[in-house]
Amino acid sequence: MLSLPITFEAVIIPLLLSLKVAGLATVIATILGVFMAWCAAKYDFWGKEILDAVLTLPVVLPPTVLGYYLLVLLGRRGPIGAWLEAHFDINLIFTWQGAVIAASIVAFPLVYKSSRSSFEGVSRQFEDASRVLGKTELQVFCMITLPLAFRGILAGAMLAFARALGEFGATLMVAGSLPGRTQTLSIAVYEAVQAGHDQIANFLVIVTSIVCIAVLLASNYFLRPKYRLG
Amino acid sequence: MRIDIDVHQFFRSGGHEFKLGIKFKCDEDITVLFGQSGSGKSLLLKTIAGLQTPKSGKILINNRILFDSSIDINVPSRRRNVGYLFQDYALFPHLSVAENIGFSRRSLFSKALGKDDFDRVQELLNVFQIEDLKNKYPADISGGQRQRVGLARALLQEPEILLLDEPFSALDPLLRITMRQELKKIQRIFEIPILLITHDPQDVAELGQRLVLIKQGSVTGSVDLSKEPFRDSSGKPVRPEIKKILLSAAGVLNE
Numbered sequence: 001m002l003s004l005p006i007t008f009e010a011v012i013i014p015l016l017l018s019l020k021v022a023g024l025a026t027v028i029a030t031i032l033g034v035f036m037a038w039c040a041a042k043y044d045f046w047g048k049e050i051l052d053a054v055l056t057l058p059v060v061l062p063p064t065v066l067g068y069y070l071l072v073l074l075g076r077r078g079p080i081g082a083w084l085e086a087h088f089d090i091n092l093i094f095t096w097q098g099a100v101i102a103a104s105i106v107a108f109p110l111v112y113k114s115s116r117s118s119f120e121g122v123s124r125q126f127e128d129a130s131r132v133l134g135k136t137e138l139q140v141f142c143m144i145t146l147p148l149a150f151r152g153i154l155a156g157a158m159l160a161f162a163r164a165l166g167e168f169g170a171t172l173m174v175a176g177s178l179p180g181r182t183q184t185l186s187i188a189v190y191e192a193v194q195a196g197h198d199q200i201a202n203f204l205v206i207v208t209s210i211v212c213i214a215v216l217l218a219s220n221y222f223l224r225p226k227y228r229l230g
Numbered sequence: 231m232r233i234d235i236d237v238h239q240f241f242r243s244g245g246h247e248f249k250l251g252i253k254f255k256c257d258e259d260i261t262v263l264f265g266q267s268g269s270g271k272s273l274l275l276k277t278i279a280g281l282q283t284p285k286s287g288k289i290l291i292n293n294r295i296l297f298d299s300s301i302d303i304n305v306p307s308r309r310r311n312v313g314y315l316f317q318d319y320a321l322f323p324h325l326s327v328a329e330n331i332g333f334s335r336r337s338l339f340s341k342a343l344g345k346d347d348f349d350r351v352q353e354l355l356n357v358f359q360i361e362d363l364k365n366k367y368p369a370d371i372s373g374g375q376r377q378r379v380g381l382a383r384a385l386l387q388e389p390e391i392l393l394l395d396e397p398f399s400a401l402d403p404l405l406r407i408t409m410r411q412e413l414k415k416i417q418r419i420f421e422i423p424i425l426l427i428t429h430d431p432q433d434v435a436e437l438g439q440r441l442v443l444i445k446q447g448s449v450t451g452s453v454d455l456s457k458e459p460f461r462d463s464s465g466k467p468v469r470p471e472i473k474k475i476l477l478s479a480a481g482v483l484n485e
Binding site for chain 2: 125126128132136138142
C-alpha cells in the first residue's frame with residue numbers, strides 16, 4: 001500500500017485550520033450561548049420552551065441534516081446567501097468562514113444548556129442583596145451572576161471547543177474538503193483513510209486525540225472549586 | 231416619623247389569593263413585626279427594600295418618600311439606602327469576608343476599595359470582632375459569624391434603617407441570646423432604627439419597643455412596649471397578660 005511521508009502540508013496545516021475554526025466557533029457560540037441562556041433564565045415569555053427546543057436542536061439533529069439546512073440558507077440561491085452576495089459580495093459556501101458558522105451552530109447548544117442551568121442555579125437572593133447594596137443591573141450581572149455561574153459557562157465552552165474541533169458532517173457539506181483551505185483535521189483523517197495513506201491517518205488520529213485530551217485536562221484544571229457554596 | 235407605611239398588594243398563585251394591606255407608623259429605635267409564617271412579613275420587608283413593588287400606597291422612611299403611587303414615585307432598590315439582612319444572610323460565596331463587607335463601595339472592575347472605605351471596613355471588622363476572619367470565605371465561618379458579616383456589610387453603606395428578616399432563626403438557641411444583646415449594642419452604637427420581623431416571641435420580649443402584629447396580610451394591632459402598662463395605638467393600656475402571651479404562644483397571639 002502506498003504511504004506518503006508525513007509532511008507539513010499533510011498535518012500542520014489541517015491542525016492549524018482546525019484550531020482556528022474551533023477557536024472562533026467557540027467564541028461565537030459562547031457569546032451567543034451566554035446571552036440567550038441569560039435571557040431564558042431571567043425572563044418569562046411566550047414560546048420560551050419552544051425556543052429552547054429549537055436552540056438545542058443542533059445537538060440532536062444529524063450533522064448532515066444541519067449541513068443541508070445551512071447549504072439551503074447560505075447558498076447562492078438561499079435567502080441569507082443571496083442577500084450577502086448582493087450587498088457585500090460575500091460567499092460563505094466552500095470557505096473556512098463557512099466552516100466556522102457550521103461549527104458554531106453545532107457547538108452552540110453545549111454552551112447554551114450549560115450556561116442556562118448555571119444562571120438558573122444562582123440564587124435570586126444574592127442578586128437582591130447586591131441591589132439593596134446599591135448596585136445597578138449591569139453591576140449585579142458582572143459582579144454576582146456571572147462569577148457565580150462562571151464554572152458552568154466555562155465547562156460548556158470547553159465542551160463546545162472539543163465538539164467544534166471534532167465537527168465533520170455539517171462542515172463537510174458547507175465548506176467541503178479543499179486541502180489547505182477548508183480541510184480540517186477530522187476531514188483530513190477521512191481523506192487520508194479513503195486514499196489509503198495509513199501513516200498520515202495514524203499520525204492525524206494521534207494528534208487529534210492528544211489535543212482533545214489536553215482540552216479535557218485543562219477544563220478539569222480550570223473547574224476546580226475555589227470556594228464552597230455550602 | 232421614622233417609619234410610615236401604607237401598602238397594598240394582591241398576589242395570585244396556583245389558585246391561592248393573598249391580599250397584603252399593611253398600614254402602620256412608628257418612631258421607636260427597634261420595631262418588631264410579629265406574625266406567623268405566611269402572614270406577609272417577608273413580603274412587606276421586600277416591599278420596603280424595593281425588591282417588590284406594591285400596587286398602591288406609600289412608604290416613608292425618616293420622612294423620605296421611597297414609594298408613593300399617588301404621585302408616581304418608586305425609588306429603585308439601589309437608591310433606597312436601606313440595610314437588609316436576609317434570613318440566611320445571603321453572603322456572596324465567591325467573596326471573602328472583607329470583600330463582602332466592602333461590597334457596597336466597590337467598583338465594577340476592581341475589588342480594591344478607596345482609602346476611606348478601606349478604613350471603614352477595618353473599623354467594622356473591629357466593632358464586630360471578626361478581624362481575624364477577613365480573608366475567609368462565608369462557607370468557612372460559623373452561623374453567628376455570618377450574621378456579624380451580614381450586619382457589617384449592611385452598615386457599611388450607612389443606611390437610614392436596618393431591615394432584619396428573622397435574624398436569629400438560623401442560629402442555635404444559646405447563640406440567639408448573645409446575638410440579641412449584640413444587636414441592641416449595635417443599635418446604640420450606630421443610632422440606626424431597626425425594623426425586625428420574627429415569629430419568635432422571645433425576640434419581641436427582649437428587643438421590641440414597638441410591636442406590630444400581622445396576620446394574613448394585615449395589621450391586627452400595634453403596641454408600645456417601651457413603658458408599662460403597654461399601650462396600643464389608640465392609647466388604651468393593653469391587657470396585662472399580653473406579655474405572658476407574647477412569651478409563650480406565638481400561635482395563640484394573633485387569635
